[in-house]
Amino acid sequence: MKERNPWHTPLTIFIAVVVRFSFLCLNEINLFFVLFCCPQYGIVLDAGSSHTAMYIYEWPAEKDNNTGRVEQTHSCKVKGPGISSYASDPKKAGQSLQVCMKEAERFVPSERHEETPLYLGATAGMRLLNIENSTASDQVFQAVSESLQKSPFSFQGARILSGQEEGAFGWVTVNYLDDRLKQVCAVDMDCSGVTTGALDLGGASTQISFVSDAFDGSESPNNSVNFRLYGNDYNLYTHSFLCYGKDQVLRMALAHQTKSGPGSISDPCFHNGYSESKNYMTLYNSPCVSKRKPVSSPADFTHVGKGNFYQCQELVKSVFDFTQCKYTQCSFNGVYQPTLQGPFGAFSAYYFVMNFLNLTDTSVPLQSVKEALARYCSTPWETVRTLPHPGIKLKYLAEYCFSGTYILTLLTEGYNFTSETFSKIRFIKQVSSDAGWTLGYMLNLTNMIPAEAPDTPLLPHAGYVSHVCFLFVFYLFGSLASPQTCLLLCFHGNLVPLAIIFHSMT
Ligand SMILES: O=P(O)(O)OP(=O)(O)OP(=O)(O)OC[C@H]1O[C@@H](n2cnc3c(O)ncnc32)[C@H](O)[C@@H]1O
Numbered sequence: 223m224k225e226r227n228p229w230h231t232p233l234t235i236f237i238a239v240v241v242r243f244s245f246l247c248l249n250e251i252n253l254f255f256v257l258f259c260c261p262q263y264g265i266v267l268d269a270g271s272s273h274t275a276m277y278i279y280e281w282p283a284e285k286d287n288n289t290g291r292v293e294q295t296h297s298c299k300v301k302g303p304g305i306s307s308y309a310s311d312p313k314k315a316g317q318s319l320q321v322c323m324k325e326a327e328r329f330v331p332s333e334r335h336e337e338t339p340l341y342l343g344a345t346a347g348m349r350l351l352n353i354e355n356s357t358a359s360d361q362v363f364q365a366v367s368e369s370l371q372k373s374p375f376s377f378q379g380a381r382i383l384s385g386q387e388e389g390a391f392g393w394v395t396v397n398y399l400d401d402r403l404k405q406v407c408a409v410d411m412d413c414s415g416v417t418t419g420a421l422d423l424g425g426a427s428t429q430i431s432f433v434s435d436a437f438d439g440s441e442s443p444n445n446s447v448n449f450r451l452y453g454n455d456y457n458l459y460t461h462s463f464l465c466y467g468k469d470q471v472l473r474m475a476l477a478h479q480t481k482s483g484p485g486s487i488s489d490p491c492f493h494n495g496y497s498e499s500k501n502y503m504t505l506y507n508s509p510c511v512s513k514r515k516p517v518s519s520p521a522d523f524t525h526v527g528k529g530n531f532y533q534c535q536e537l538v539k540s541v542f543d544f545t546q547c548k549y550t551q552c553s554f555n556g557v558y559q560p561t562l563q564g565p566f567g568a569f570s571a572y573y574f575v576m577n578f579l580n581l582t583d584t585s586v587p588l589q590s591v592k593e594a595l596a597r598y599c600s601t602p603w604e605t606v607r608t609l610p611h612p613g614i615k616l617k618y619l620a621e622y623c624f625s626g627t628y629i630l631t632l633l634t635e636g637y638n639f640t641s642e643t644f645s646k647i648r649f650i651k652q653v654s655s656d657a658g659w660t661l662g663y664m665l666n667l668t669n670m671i672p673a674e675a676p677d678t679p680l681l682p683h684a685g686y687v688s689h690v691c692f693l694f695v696f697y698l699f700g701s702l703a704s705p706q707t708c709l710l711l712c713f714h715g716n717l718v719p720l721a722i723i724f725h726s727m728t
């Protein structure tokens with residue numbers, strides 16, 4: 223007769239089961255906490271030409287974040303102009319960021335402050351200041367860096383983004399938010415058609431970025447950016463036009479009209495009845511126009527509006543150079559551009575302006591959009607000014623006719639969108655997070671988008687919860703049924719030492 227194992231008593235079996243449960247619980251609770259409890263944070267300051275904005279991003283703490291769940295949880299608009307405007311008093315540039323940084327301290331839990339990366343990226347305003355006066359640009363960076371070093375976050379540096387980076391990270395953001403990057407493409411299958419192009423219109427520069435079959439980078443390597451994201455290769459076309467943001471183009475249009483130094487101009491891009499005195503020095507105080515300053519002019523000129531969209535369109539066209547192109551095809555100013563392809567997301571000023579004008583519906587024929595804008599431009603300034611527009615600055619109100627005309631001219635004459643392809647554009651402000659380069663920049667710097675697709679996709683959270691519940695129930699019933707089943711289940715949890723104990727008991 224087989225001798226009874228002295229360990230095989232109800233008490234030892236009970237203890238073993240309890241120990242096993244504890245291990246299982248610790249294991250699963252640990253994973254549960256990693257997934258649900260302790261999010262991580264990242265902060266990006268977008269130091270644009272017109273203003274600075276702070277964005278706080280949050281994501282689950284799991285290491286290989288390929289779940290596409292980085293979310294913008296808060297944003298803060300810095301009061302005052304962009305940091306490049308503080309060239310004559312750089313300390314103020316640093317001080318201007320403090321209110322938003324204090325806000326960040328409240329929105330990121332204090333126990334996470336130290337490990338939260340903080341980045342500042344500057345765009346066209348600082349690019350222009352750097353061209354104009356690199357010492358002043360260095361001093362502004364010094365001041366903002368000193369100010370950000372005082373924050374409790376892990377400051378990772380302040381730098382100027384190249385135009386190419388600005389365009390490429392804007393494209394990454396749009397496609398990440400649209401969930402376009404994780405689509406699995408079969409070998410030799412073309413994945414380019416499934417991405418969204420990005421159109422960003424700032425105050426001092428504008429970017430166009432898209433994937434095109436017709437572009438392999440060979441014709442114009444400077445416009446080519448290669449990405450490998452989630453196992454897919456992308457050869458992105460991107461170009462940034464410095465001075466073609468809407469504020470600098472307005473300067474160029476005014477410079478065009480004041481090149482002979484008159485005391486008054488009649489501007490078709492401003493409403494009839496608009497009349498403002500403007501300063502020549504202020505107008506020409508930018509590298510985008512400084513070379514064109516008239517040799518003799520009074521201190522000021524009177525800027526008078528005459529509200530004519532079609533004449534405004536002709537004026538705006540004069541800021542583009544369509545005469546030279548050494549490539550097979552160009553957009554403008556001799557810049558190569560392959561044939562447009564795919565849907566496009568247009569954000570920043572594209573959205574602000576078209577949204578104000580009620581022209582974001584691109585299923586409306588392009589001709590009707592132009593007619594609507596022509597009607598708006600011919601509205602007297604007195605009517606526009608006195609209609610209720612809560613929260614809209616008077617300066618923006620005065621400029622919407624010009625801005626809308628510039629946007630349509632840039633898209634159609636500049637980038638070659640036609641009546642057919644215009645409908646492929648979506649004017650967007652947000653897709654859960656704001657559209658812009660900041661999210662793409664942070665995803666890149668924190669290595670959040672893997673080059674290769676993961677072998678086994680992570681369990682979605684709902685799946686994870688059912689997994690834990692299933693294990694508990696399965697294990698409980700199995701253990702109650704027999705110690706042998708209990709032994710078998712021990713291996714499931716890879717708890718080899720516990721399994722050895724069980725083995726000695728049976
Ligand atoms: O990219 P850069 O060129 O550095 O410029 P930025 O980052 O400062 O530019 P934004 O996208 O923030 O804004 C683009 C332009 O839109 C203007 N803007 C912002 N809000 C607006 C609104 O509600 N209506 C009209 N224009 C607006 C702003 O002054 C800029 O001239």
Ligand SMILES: [Ca+2]
Nearest residue numbers: 270345424570
């Ligand atoms: Ca910008």
